[in-house]
Amino acid sequence: MKETVFSSPFFGITLSIVAYSIGVWINRKTKKAILNPLLISYLIIIPLLILLDIPLEWYDNGGDIINMFLSPATAVLAITVYRQRELLKDHMLSVIAGSLAGSLTSLIVVYGLCHLFLMPDEITVSMLPKSITTPMAIAVSESLGGIEAVTVLAVIITGICGNILGPVLIKTFRIKNEIAQGMAMGAASHAVGTSKAIELGDVQGALSSIALVTSGIITVILSLIFFM
Numbered sequence: 001m002k003e004t005v006f007s008s009p010f011f012g013i014t015l016s017i018v019a020y021s022i023g024v025w026i027n028r029k030t031k032k033a034i035l036n037p038l039l040i041s042y043l044i045i046i047p048l049l050i051l052l053d054i055p056l057e058w059y060d061n062g063g064d065i066i067n068m069f070l071s072p073a074t075a076v077l078a079i080t081v082y083r084q085r086e087l088l089k090d091h092m093l094s095v096i097a098g099s100l101a102g103s104l105t106s107l108i109v110v111y112g113l114c115h116l117f118l119m120p121d122e123i124t125v126s127m128l129p130k131s132i133t134t135p136m137a138i139a140v141s142e143s144l145g146g147i148e149a150v151t152v153l154a155v156i157i158t159g160i161c162g163n164i165l166g167p168v169l170i171k172t173f174r175i176k177n178e179i180a181q182g183m184a185m186g187a188a189s190h191a192v193g194t195s196k197a198i199e200l201g202d203v204q205g206a207l208s209s210i211a212l213v214t215s216g217i218i219t220v221i222l223s224l225i226f227f228m
Contacts, residue, residue, distance in 0.1 A: 006054050012062020019044040033164045038156065038192060070135045081213050084206045091207070094179055099214040102187030103222055106131040111227075126150035128223055130158045132216040133190045140223045155190070162189020163196045170200075182207030187215040 005011060022044060023037030049059060081088065088095060107128055114124040126146030129137035134155050141151035166185045175181055178201060185197035186208030194212050198205030 003058070006052070007058040007061055009062040009065055012059045013065060014062070015045060015048070015059070016041070016063060016066055033167065033196070036160050036163055036192075038163075039160050042156075078213070081210055084210055087203075087206055088210055091179055094183065095207070095210055095214055098180075098183035099187055099211055099218050102131070102184070102211070103215050103218040106188070107219065107222060107226075121145075122147055123150060125227060127154045128227060129219055130154035131188055131190060132219045133212065136216045136220055140220055143224065144227055159189050159192030162193035166193055166196055167200065178203040179207050183211045186211030190216070 019041035020037055023035075023040030026040055027035050027037050045059075048054075049056065110127050110130060111124065114127065122145060125144035126141050126148075127150065128144070128146075129140040129151065132140075132155070134152060137151050137155045138148055140146075141148060162185060166189065169175075170181050170184070175184070181200060182197050182204035185193040185200075185204065190212050194205065194208040197208035
């Protein structure tokens with residue numbers, strides 16, 4: 001009976017949606033950045049699977065269906081760039097420079113720290129694309145011989161940290177320029193950071209969306225050129 005219920009794809013899908021919805025509700029009620037909906041959903045799902053002794057493979061029967069939408073969702077990001085094409089034209093140099101700087105910084109820091117702490121090569125290449133959206137990060141990791149699970153975890157942690165700490169760092173370093181705010185959020189913490197940039201303002205949200213895409217493309221290119 002237990003296997004019939006919990007191994008059904010509907011279980012994984014329903015649990016994911018309910019957990020995330022609870023996270024969104026808590027975040028809106030408390031208005032606390034640290035109570036990120038994604039973080040809350042993980043804190044609900046993981047303990048529940050452990051307490052009920054539900055194998056990850058059962059949950060993945062539904063979770064994998066959700067993952068199927070990641071690649072199409074990434075492709076749809078092209079629409080965001082198209083809609084903001086006039087803004088992109090006006091700030092082309094800033095976008096290219098910001099995305100390049102963000103991508104290079106991320107790659108160099110990860111590579112340097114992994115070598116400093118004597119991490120195995122497969123861990124290093126798994127963490128290199130941590131600042132880009134999940135489907136692109138997985139593609140880069142797999143092409144370099146990385147571990148998908150480590151890559152996904154690195155992307156999740158990066159996104160949540162950017163979402164929570166981004167606004168704090170903007171205030172701390174007194175970054176007044178809206179373009180710089182948006183570029184930083186999108187280049188450093190992909191879609192999760194962009195969701196917070198949208199809350200900061202229309203310009204920040206638009207530039208973060210653009211940076212999310214351009215930084216992803218640049219990271220893919222640089223990773224395959226220098227680390228393949």
